[in-house]
Every structure is written in C-alpha cells, then in structure tokens.
Amino acid sequence: MSSDFQFLEAKTTREFINCLSDIPQNAIIFIDIDDTIITPVSKTFRKPPYNELIDEIKKNKDKYPNHVEIVSNWRLQRKVMLIDENWPFLLKQLKENFVVYGLTKIGIGQFGNIESMEKWRYQELKSLGIEFPNRLNIPEGTINGASFYKGLFMTGVNSKSQTIFHYSQYFKTNTMVLLDDREEYLEDVRQFCEKHTIRFIGILFKGLEKLCDEPDPSIALFQKEYLIQHAEWLEDEKAMDMIKQNKKG
Secondary structure, X not given: OOOOOOOEEEOOHHHHHHOOOOOOOOOEEEEOXXXXXXXXXXXXXXXXXXXXXXXXXXXXXXXXXXXXXXXXXXXXXXXXXEOOOOHHHHHHHHHHHOEEEEEEOOOOOXXXXXXXXXXXXXXXXXXXXXXXXXOXXXXXXXXXXXXXXXXXXXXXXXXXXXXXXXXXXXXXXXXXXXXXXXXXXXXXXXXXXXXXXXXXXXXXXXXXXXXXXXXXXXXXXXXXXXXXXXXXXXXXXXHHHHHHHHHXX
16 A cells, blocks of 8 residues: 555444545445454454464365365354444445445355355345345346345455456446455555546444454364364354363363
C-alpha cells in the first residue's frame, strides 16, 4: 500500500455508518463476511497463531490427503456468531438507501461434503438474520470462476477486484465502498477503482479487537489434532471435556 494512503477504520457498526456520511446515493457498498460480519464462536479463532489453524491446513494440504473433507467438515460443524449484534439492524437501514452486497473470498460450487458453497454461505448468514437484497437485479450464476448468489459475490479463484471486474457491467456508479478486515483486500479494490477512475472508500474493520476472549493453547492444539485425525470439529467446551477425560483415563 502506498505510504501516503490510509484507509478509514471502524470497530463497530456505528463507526462504520459514520464513515458513510458523505457518500452519494448511487454508491455501491460491498461488505466482507468472515471476521467482519461473522466469526467462529470458538475462542481459538480470536488471535494468532491459533486463528490460522484452517489456513495452515490449506497451505499444507499435501500432508493431508483428505484436507478437503477436513475443511468442509469444519465449515459445516463450526458454530458462528455476529461480531456486532447490530449487524442485522444496520443492514436493514443501509438497504433502504443504498445498493449493498456481500463480497466474500471463498470457493464456489461443491467442496468436500458441502454440496454448494453458495447455498451454504447464504444459509449460514440467513440463520443469523443477515441477507443482502439484489437491488440491481444481477442474474445469479458464475462468471470466470466467480459466483453471485442471493446478494452475495463469491470470489472462487479470483481476487475481490477481479470479481468486481467480472460483474462490472452491472455497476453504474462513480463511488465504491468496501468494508473488510483485511488490508490487502482493501488495497486490491482500491487499485481497481483508481485504474477505472472510481472514487473508493476503504474501511478497515477491526471488530474482532472488541472481543476480549483469549485462546487456550491446549484446547487449540487438541482441536487441531482432532480435526486432522477425525475430520470432526470440536467446540471449546467439548474439547475441554475430552481433554479432562483423557487425563482421568
């Protein structure tokens, strides 16, 4: 990122709204999903290095012949929560005045035991009261490995900027907003907007910092080993119970 450029920052939905005070009516707002709207309930995913558990398995997939089953089962079995309980209310407000879509860096189609990543992601969010309307009437389907389903853009093999580019024929705007917890994704879309002479408002979301839970290293290690060996995810309490049982035995 260029040293003379800084993104706005927000830790709550209220701070996010404050960052949008001067955007035009035709602005398009993209909102990241993981660690922006939702996060795993498990304290293991609060801080590094434990929160990189799944990324490590993906990076070292050659070690695990069944890594697809491991990761897909983790997605299916994990419990998730809203980072800010006001997300459903805020999105309802935003949707009344602006075009708002979800934009998530995630695979598409069938993945392991997940029949459709698009449907799984949508249902996961819907269960928490999160839905994105399709105000621009963008047709659902896949373009160049990126996918659109019920208000959600999913990158597949693409970057976030490439995904926006593939669907750019539907975006008639001079202003784009992206709320994301990853600075590299903000910079990626910023460069896209700069190249196409679009005003860009990038907001770095740091909502996880407000969650004060501390990972337990022994639980995190047990969860990781159990997930790898059995392709089954254990929430913190279950993992702790099994650790205690093993010590007794």
